Amino acid sequence: MNNSLPLRNPDTTSPELMTRRAWWLIGANLLIPGAGPLLAGNRRFGRLGLRLWLFVIIAILVAVLLFFVFRGPLFFLLTTWWGLGIIAAVILGYGIWMMLTMFETLRQVRLLRVDAFARGLVTVVAVVLAVIPVFIGGFGASNVLQVQSAVQAMFGPPNGGIKFPSDGRLNILLLGGDAGDTREGMRPDSISLMSFNVLSGQLTTVGIPRTTAGFGFSEGPMADRYPDGYHSCNVSACYLNSVYTEVTYHDYDMYPEAEERGSDKGIEATKDAVEWITGLDVHYYVFINMDGFSELIDAMGGVTIDVQEEVVMGANDEGQEGWKPPVGTIETGVQTMDGYTALWYARSRYGTTDYARMERQRELQDAIISQLPAAMLSHSGPILSVLDEVVQTDMPKGESGLIADLVLKSRGRDDGIRLELAPPNVDPDAPNYERVWELVEEAISGDAPPEETEG
Numbered sequence: 001m002n003n004s005l006p007l008r009n010p011d012t013t014s015p016e017l018m019t020r021r022a023w024w025l026i027g028a029n030l031l032i033p034g035a036g037p038l039l040a041g042n043r044r045f046g047r048l049g050l051r052l053w054l055f056v057i058i059a060i061l062v063a064v065l066l067f068f069v070f071r072g073p074l075f076f077l078l079t080t081w082w083g084l085g086i087i088a089a090v091i092l093g094y095g096i097w098m099m100l101t102m103f104e105t106l107r108q109v110r111l112l113r114v115d116a117f118a119r120g121l122v123t124v125v126a127v128v129l130a131v132i133p134v135f136i137g138g139f140g141a142s143n144v145l146q147v148q149s150a151v152q153a154m155f156g157p158p159n160g161g162i163k164f165p166s167d168g169r170l171n172i173l174l175l176g177g178d179a180g181d182t183r184e185g186m187r188p189d190s191i192s193l194m195s196f197n198v199l200s201g202q203l204t205t206v207g208i209p210r211t212t213a214g215f216g217f218s219e220g221p222m223a224d225r226y227p228d229g230y231h232s233c234n235v236s237a238c239y240l241n242s243v244y245t246e247v248t249y250h251d252y253d254m255y256p257e258a259e260e261r262g263s264d265k266g267i268e269a270t271k272d273a274v275e276w277i278t279g280l281d282v283h284y285y286v287f288i289n290m291d292g293f294s295e296l297i298d299a300m301g302g303v304t305i306d307v308q309e310e311v312v313m314g315a316n317d318e319g320q321e322g323w324k325p326p327v328g329t330i331e332t333g334v335q336t337m338d339g340y341t342a343l344w345y346a347r348s349r350y351g352t353t354d355y356a357r358m359e360r361q362r363e364l365q366d367a368i369i370s371q372l373p374a375a376m377l378s379h380s381g382p383i384l385s386v387l388d389e390v391v392q393t394d395m396p397k398g399e400s401g402l403i404a405d406l407v408l409k410s411r412g413r414d415d416g417i418r419l420e421l422a423p424p425n426v427d428p429d430a431p432n433y434e435r436v437w438e439l440v441e442e443a444i445s446g447d448a449p450p451e452e453t454e455g
Helices: 016-029 035-040 043-069 071-078 081-109 116-154 223-226 242-250 267-279 290-300 337-345 354-390 399-411 433-444
Strands: 169-178 185-196 203-208 286-289 303-307 333-337 390-392 417-420
Touching: 016 035, 016 081, 016 116, 016 390, 043 071, 043 303, 043 417, 071 081, 071 399, 081 116, 116 354, 116 390, 169 267, 169 399, 185 354, 185 399, 203 267, 203 354, 223 267, 267 286, 267 433, 286 290, 286 354, 286 399, 290 337, 290 354, 290 417, 303 337, 303 354, 333 337, 333 433, 337 354, 354 390, 354 399, 399 417, 417 433
Parallel strands: 169 286, 203 417
Antiparallel strands: 169 185, 185 203, 286 390, 303 333
């Protein structure tokens, strides 16, 4: 028996054999937690360790398979409070279990029978290998809990409700603007609608100038207030981005459930306007605070953009009231910008049109969205610490994971379509909305927008 099972029934009178046995048990347990006690004779403890090890291996393989084949359920789990909590507990718990298996292995080594010169080294190695998994598990669980905190702060509450696609598409209103302390609420400066095909991930983006006029509202309180369209409004100019300002500044009593759903009355009114303009349902919104762009981009380690036209970093053109000299120039070509430069790229008004500036803002938003996942791998801590200050949305937890899957699908396709409801396609000051609805319908059907002036 001793010769056939030397690890379980060793010759305890041989210090040399017991030393070799000690290293074999520690090595086996390092490779497969639980193997050490099992080989040494503690079958119950060892078999439990092997089952847990197999469970972890299978879980990892399933997660990898889901990521490449069916990401939706995986991303759903990763964007729920309870899902992230379970993952954090499993990571920490398995680290502690690995420590216990190594200490049990050390107990089974029978140190007093090990060669005296090797006894101390065996003990130190076993203790170090036992403690390392706990530190790794604690670090991993801490990072997952940080993600959990960011998810809790950034995404909408569960009572926001899961919304079903309309005609096979899920439409997200993307707003960019400032929400600084010196401004009244959030002022949408960049407005676009991202429409995803829920099966293929094909993305159609409809850019809407903030100065769009002459529109109406989908069914709701704003349609009741302005049944004949947004004319003679209660602010200085009846533009699309004025809707938020008016509703917020005058504190209209409307959309009472908006706040508890992760939105506000100004956003909901803007949604109704965009629904009327595009003829598409708006399921969720994402507001990106341009005031916090700089911190987010610095946290990412910069953002890379292929600059097509030179951009002069200045607030306005010479001769305008309050004019100040430019502070620099962003040259053409592929540029990796820090937060300061990227913010000027989005905001500069020097020698450029309002439409070009809005296009640059959308280009910057797209670049951040596409480069953020890769940046998270090496800069997760700094990014998570500022992300909830930059992004606001009413997407409920869990649903945001499914939408993230659509975003990744769209990045892997080359059939994305961008429609700008601006010259030469549309005159924002006096749009022909029959033509606008035709253009939108053609775009989501897969036809690129025509290069012709609105007729």
